[in-house]
Amino acid sequence: MTDPSPSAPADGLPEPGPAARQPTRGTSEIVTRFVAANFTDALPYILVPVLFILSVIFIPGYFSKLSIISLLILASLLGLASLGQTITIIAGGIDLSIPAVIGLSDIVVTQLYYKHWSLPVIFLVIAGLAILIGTISAVSSVLLHVHSLITSFGMSLVVSGVALEWSNGAVNGAVPGWLTSSVSAIGHTGPIPIPAIIFVWAVASVLAVAFLRLTRVGRETYALGANPVAARLAIVRSTWTLVVAFCISALCAAMVGVFFAGYSGIPDPTVGEPYFFLTITAVLIGGTSLLGGRGGYQRTVMGALIVAELTTLLVGVGFSASFQELALGILVIALTSTYGRELKVAAKI
Amino acid sequence: MEDLSRSFGETRALNSATLRVRPSEIHSLVGENGSGKSTLIKILSGVLRPDSGTLVWEGEARQLGSPRSAQGMGIATVFQETLIVPEMTVRDNIYLGTDGLFRYRHRKGDEIAGARQVLSDLGMDGLDLDRPMWTLSLAERQLTTVARAIIRPWQLLVLDEATSALDAQQRDRLFDYLRLARSQGRSVLFTSHRMDEVLGLADWITVLRQGATVATMGASEASRGGILGHMSGREAHADPAVVAETGPRRGSAGQQRPQRPVLRVAELTLRAASKPISVEVRAGEILGLAGLEGQGQVGFVECLCGLRRPVAGQVLALGDNGETHIVRSYRGANRLGIRYVPRDRRYEGLFGPLSVFDNFAITLWGDLSRLGLLRRQQARKRFAGFAESSRLVSASPSRAISVLSGGNQQKVLLGRWIAMRPRVLVVNDPLRGVDHNTKEELYGLFRRLAADGVAIIFLSTEIAELLTLTDQIAVFHEGSLVAMLPTEMSSDTDVVAAMFGADKHDGSADD
Numbered sequence: 034m035t036d037p038s039p040s041a042p043a044d045g046l047p048e049p050g051p052a053a054r055q056p057t058r059g060t061s062e063i064v065t066r067f068v069a070a071n072f073t074d075a076l077p078y079i080l081v082p083v084l085f086i087l088s089v090i091f092i093p094g095y096f097s098k099l100s101i102i103s104l105l106i107l108a109s110l111l112g113l114a115s116l117g118q119t120i121t122i123i124a125g126g127i128d129l130s131i132p133a134v135i136g137l138s139d140i141v142v143t144q145l146y147y148k149h150w151s152l153p154v155i156f157l158v159i160a161g162l163a164i165l166i167g168t169i170s171a172v173s174s175v176l177l178h179v180h181s182l183i184t185s186f187g188m189s190l191v192v193s194g195v196a197l198e199w200s201n202g203a204v205n206g207a208v209p210g211w212l213t214s215s216v217s218a219i220g221h222t223g224p225i226p227i228p229a230i231i232f233v234w235a236v237a238s239v240l241a242v243a244f245l246r247l248t249r250v251g252r253e254t255y256a257l258g259a260n261p262v263a264a265r266l267a268i269v270r271s272t273w274t275l276v277v278a279f280c281i282s283a284l285c286a287a288m289v290g291v292f293f294a295g296y297s298g299i300p301d302p303t304v305g306e307p308y309f310f311l312t313i314t315a316v317l318i319g320g321t322s323l324l325g326g327r328g329g330y331q332r333t334v335m336g337a338l339i340v341a342e343l344t345t346l347l348v349g350v351g352f353s354a355s356f357q358e359l360a361l362g363i364l365v366i367a368l369t370s371t372y373g374r375e376l377k378v379a380a381k382i
Numbered sequence: 383m384e385d386l387s388r389s390f391g392e393t394r395a396l397n398s399a400t401l402r403v404r405p406s407e408i409h410s411l412v413g414e415n416g417s418g419k420s421t422l423i424k425i426l427s428g429v430l431r432p433d434s435g436t437l438v439w440e441g442e443a444r445q446l447g448s449p450r451s452a453q454g455m456g457i458a459t460v461f462q463e464t465l466i467v468p469e470m471t472v473r474d475n476i477y478l479g480t481d482g483l484f485r486y487r488h489r490k491g492d493e494i495a496g497a498r499q500v501l502s503d504l505g506m507d508g509l510d511l512d513r514p515m516w517t518l519s520l521a522e523r524q525l526t527t528v529a530r531a532i533i534r535p536w537q538l539l540v541l542d543e544a545t546s547a548l549d550a551q552q553r554d555r556l557f558d559y560l561r562l563a564r565s566q567g568r569s570v571l572f573t574s575h576r577m578d579e580v581l582g583l584a585d586w587i588t589v590l591r592q593g594a595t596v597a598t599m600g601a602s603e604a605s606r607g608g609i610l611g612h613m614s615g616r617e618a619h620a621d622p623a624v625v626a627e628t629g630p631r632r633g634s635a636g637q638q639r640p641q642r643p644v645l646r647v648a649e650l651t652l653r654a655a656s657k658p659i660s661v662e663v664r665a666g667e668i669l670g671l672a673g674l675e676g677q678g679q680v681g682f683v684e685c686l687c688g689l690r691r692p693v694a695g696q697v698l699a700l701g702d703n704g705e706t707h708i709v710r711s712y713r714g715a716n717r718l719g720i721r722y723v724p725r726d727r728r729y730e731g732l733f734g735p736l737s738v739f740d741n742f743a744i745t746l747w748g749d750l751s752r753l754g755l756l757r758r759q760q761a762r763k764r765f766a767g768f769a770e771s772s773r774l775v776s777a778s779p780s781r782a783i784s785v786l787s788g789g790n791q792q793k794v795l796l797g798r799w800i801a802m803r804p805r806v807l808v809v810n811d812p813l814r815g816v817d818h819n820t821k822e823e824l825y826g827l828f829r830r831l832a833a834d835g836v837a838i839i840f841l842s843t844e845i846a847e848l849l850t851l852t853d854q855i856a857v858f859h860e861g862s863l864v865a866m867l868p869t870e871m872s873s874d875t876d877v878v879a880a881m882f883g884a885d886k887h888d889g890s891a892d893d
Contacts, residue, residue: 248751248754248755249748249755252747252756253744256740256744259734259735260732263724263729263730266712267745268745322735326735
């Protein structure tokens with residue numbers, strides 16, 4: 034950093050510490066730390082191809098179109114479910130109702146389609162429910178001055194209760210054939226032999242990154258998560274921002290629920306359960322901080338790919354489900370601890 | 383106890399301060415905010431360690447490693463903040479810290495008798511020892527913290543603003559106790575912002591200014607004016623730096639008045655018992671706010687920008703065509719062009735993880751977005767203009783704000799609001815912790831804003847700063863505006879006198 038002004042080094046704060054330490058810390062050390070900081074920043078982007086190559090090496094016959102598409106379907110489901118989670122976490126919150134909303138949406142689409150409701154109406158019903166759920170989580174968090182961890186968890190209990198009640202006894206459900214095809218590894222999108230969910234995820238990813246970077250609400254999301262007190266004083270629309278974040282999260286979860294219905298074709302209110310931790314895992318591995326105000330969806334895309342790849346790799350090599358969780362846990366801790374270090378270094382220089 | 387003296391070097395808070403307390407003496411330590419009183423007391427009680435200097439206790443040099451070792455020597459301290467555990471009972475609070483980890487040092491019966499005794503010494507005979515602390519009034523809590531200090535054997539009792547919440551009767555009772563202790567050969571060191579207490583109780587008075595002892599005098603030779611003079615540094619050996627800073631008053635902007643009023647405060651009452659405040663602020667005027675800690679000036683600022691509802695009265699924003707709008711909320715104040723720069727940079731201002739540009743532009747997006755999409759080019763243009771005019775030093779606007787120096791961070795925060803083209807800019811102690819050069823630059827920035835017709839309300843804890851920058855200084859005492867001093871005709875002694883509640887109302891604010 035080149036500082037033409039004489040005022041910059043002579044900071045008036047009574048902090049003799051850093052200045053006194055400066056000479057003992059060599060320039061080369063600062064440089065290495067700086068490279069290390071950028072390295073951890075790039076780590077998720079490096080892990081994605083590395084894990085893919087490892088899979089190709091260790092799983093015989095893995096390098097095929099079918100297995101790559103299967104991997105991408107897995108990543109798409111997780112990536113879509115984690116899209117809203119990324120935004121709520123950047124806003125300084127967290128959405129624990131994602132699994133419940135996935136389950137509810139799965140029930141609604143299978144039940145109503147079975148009763149011959151028209152698809153646009155069904156989608157409108159699901160979207161309306163998602164917006165209602167997201168709004169309640171966010172508004173109650175603001176009004177009651179409790180963390181959205183609690184309000185969304187409460188919402189989660191209510192929603193899964195409704196889903197269970199709705200599906201009570203019903204084993205019959207139906208979904209349109211194209212929906213099944215959209216999440217099938219041999220599915221087509223129009224003439225293209227790639228299932229639709231992958232395109233949906235790609236478009237949603239671009240939109241999410243653009244939302245966070247180029248819109249007013251997107252920038253306010255970061256500000257709110259970084260410092261809620263300062264956000265209020267900087268006339269950031271705190272309530273509106275949180276409502277938008279939680280509605281996006283619920284809508285994404287509802288979308289994933291619809292895809293899950295296509296996957297299995299039968300009503301299952303518990304289908305979203307693994308996503309309780311998986312969405313948070315994908316967000317954290319990508320490098321979005323639970324502290325709020327840091328990160329972005331492009332990182333979560335990498336996080337979702339890493340989770341999908343690691344799961345596939347471990348299954349392919351023959352590890353049990355419990356070992357997969359263990360491996361994911363270690364990865365989360367290892368990666369987030371390097372991210373934490375990077376922040377401290379950034380603050381020191 | 384023979385003699386107590388100490389000096390420190392190199393710390394900013396205290397710079398070779400010396401204090402001598404003799405046996406059987408009540409000694410008062412006085413000084414403005416930030417003169418080093420609290421630091422000195424913390425060192426005396428073992429909370430802080432001095433960088434240099436010595437403490438001589440009963441004839442020998444001693445080191446105070448911890449509050450416990452200070453207590454062991456017989457120094458009992460009551461701190462400014464009322465430190466209590468609200469959920470515990472009065473008795474438990476009085477004996478807080480005296481028990482060992484696994485066993486009680488006192489039998490219950492002894493505890494009750496002891497607590498009764500100290501409370502009755504302080505005039506609180508009737509207080510139920512088993513009441514939880516949070517049910518007590520502030521004054522009772524404060525006396526309980528005194529009781530906690532004196533329940534242990536002590537030779538020197540240190541009271542840091544321990545009387546601020548007490549009424550006259552309680553205070554007299556406490557003073558009687560202190561005088562009794564003096565007659566038993568013990569000593570008291572106390573600080574107070576009330577000059578009558580200082581003159582009425584103390585045998586000796588030590589005045590601190592900018593961390594240094596500027597005078598020690600016997601109470602018989604001290605006068606109110608003399609003490610105030612020492613505190614502000616006018617009569618005693620005046621610090622040349624202060625004189626130089628107060629020398630150049632406001633320049634050209636001051637001459638362009640009179641302008642139209644933009645903000646009117648009508649019969650604003652801050653506290654139930656305080657006098658209503660009526661002030662008018664004109665475009666291009668810089669109004670300074672002064673007062674000792676907790677005298678209402680911060681509450682006044684919060685009322686101005688809608689963060690707090692006054693007990694009574696209104697804040698009115700005046701439009702260009704004479705229309706008036708009442709300020710009802712923070713958002714409403716902002717819509718009316720009243721912009722607030724908070725005091726605590728880190729907790730109320732900065733978005734630590736975000737970039738310099740994002741920190742600057744966050745408030746702009748309301749104006750600079752179309753259909754929710756940002757118009758970054760325009761924001762960048764405003765940032766460039768601001769960085770130029772404030773001489774902001776930053777390698778790149780995309781770097782994290784946390785890498786900037788405190789002064790540059792403050793510039794960005796000011797820029798955030800200046801870019802919103804305020805009509806009234808309310809700043810709460812903006813130059814705290816900012817180095818000298820940046821301070822000078824920011825003075826220039828404020829003057830240019832005023833010259834452009836922005837009304838600035840400038841709260842500061844530094845009197846020299848107010849005298850340098852403002853047109854008028856409003857001084858607060860006990861929730862009321864006690865003086866409106868035209869800066870050109872005022873000295874820092876005048877301001878300090880008003881801060882201590884001396885009657886010198888000018889009255890010019892009312893017309």
